[in-house]
Amino acid sequence: MSRTEGTMPLPQLTVHRHDRTTRALVTLSGEIDLATAPLVYAELAGCLRDGMRTIDVDLMAVTFCDASGLNAFLTTFRLGAGAGTILQLHYPPPAMARVIELTGSGFLLDEHHTDRSARPQVPTVAGGAL
Numbered sequence: 001m002s003r004t005e006g007t008m009p010l011p012q013l014t015v016h017r018h019d020r021t022t023r024a025l026v027t028l029s030g031e032i033d034l035a036t037a038p039l040v041y042a043e044l045a046g047c048l049r050d051g052m053r054t055i056d057v058d059l060m061a062v063t064f065c066d067a068s069g070l071n072a073f074l075t076t077f078r079l080g081a082g083a084g085t086i087l088q089l090h091y092p093p094p095a096m097a098r099v100i101e102l103t104g105s106g107f108l109l110d111e112h113h114t115d116r117s118a119r120p121q122v123p124t125v126a127g128g129a130l
Helices: 037-049 067-083 094-102 116-121
Strands: 013-020 023-032 054-065 086-090
Touching: 013 037, 023 037, 023 067, 037 054, 037 067, 054 067, 054 094, 067 086
Parallel strands: 023 054, 054 086
Antiparallel strands: 013 023
């Protein structure tokens, strides 16, 4: 039996972080699940450790997010709130936005979260509000 026989491919997630003074933009692309949520949390916790006052998370390219991903965002939100840090989720996929709303976690969402075509409102590093 080969090493790859009988194994499932690992979910793909790309994480990019761009800082500007005390604001971070974390862009996620791919699937957030039990296997990749620790990567998301590690990046967000790093933002807190580095003293970021605002963490914007761009979810435009996220294709899936389960409860472990939502837990990473909620944990970061709670830890950040104690330090005065704001965490905002931008442009989640519709199914993810619905789960966030149904679980009473809508406070995580940027007010423009449902309009995925309005991406320019997400703060950017070059020439934007970040």
